Amino acid sequence: xxxxxxxxxxxxxxxxxxxxxxxxxxxxxxxxxxxxxxxxxxxxxxxxxxxxxxxxxxxxxxxxxxxxxxxxxxxxxxxxxxxxxxxxxxxxxxxxxxxxxxxxxxxxxxxxxxxxxxxxxxxxxx
Numbered sequence: 001x002x003x004x005x006x007x008x009x010x011x012x013x014x015x016x017x018x019x020x021x022x023x024x025x026x027x028x029x030x031x032x033x034x035x036x037x038x039x040x041x042x043x044x045x046x047x048x049x050x051x052x053x054x055x056x057x058x059x060x061x062x063x064x065x066x067x068x069x070x071x072x073x074x075x076x077x078x079x080x081x082x083x084x085x086x087x088x089x090x091x092x093x094x095x096x097x098x099x100x101x102x103x104x105x106x107x108x109x110x111x112x113x114x115x116x117x118x119x120x121x122x123x124x125x126x
Contacts, residue, residue, distance in 0.1 A: 002026035002115050004096050009120030012086055016124070020081040022096030022117055030055070030074045033101045036081045037110060038092035038122075045095070049081060050106035059106045063089070086124045093119040 008020040020036070035050035049070040050059040058070055069082040079096055097113035107113065 002098075004098060004115055004117035006094065006096055006117040006120040009094060009122045011123045011125065014087050014124055014126050016086050017082070017084045018086065018122060020083065020094055020096075020120060020122075022079040022081075024077045024079070024098065027098065027115065029072060029077050029079060029098065031100065032098040032115075033106055034070070034072065034079045035059075035097050035099075035106065035113065036068075036070060036079075037095045037097060038090075039095070039119075040089075040092040043092075045110050047108050047110075048094070050108070051079070052104050052106055053101060054103040057104060057106065059108070083122070086122075088124045088126045091122060091124050093121050095119045 003025045005023045033053045036048045037045050038048050039045040051070045067085045071080045096117045098115040099113045
């Protein structure tokens, strides 16, 4: 049974940092394209960051470019999202997702991902 379990969310102040973790079981994360999505209140789920199966390419939404970083620890079978310089606009539920795909693909649409975590809440106060 595949499981993705996020952790690391919480309530922080503007300008603070957080690191989200996504621990995978039932699959080998290095064989999957992985991504972080978020859903803010009243908005649709959007991709924040993604990493190819090969690990040599990443994608970031314009709104987080330069502030967020996605990484992967194959030994721990875990994906991370380092979030710096957080602002209230980053308040959302954050989800990790995985898709078995080609080496260099980072699907952008949520419907392209087969496996999802349950989400972790990130709240940034001003």
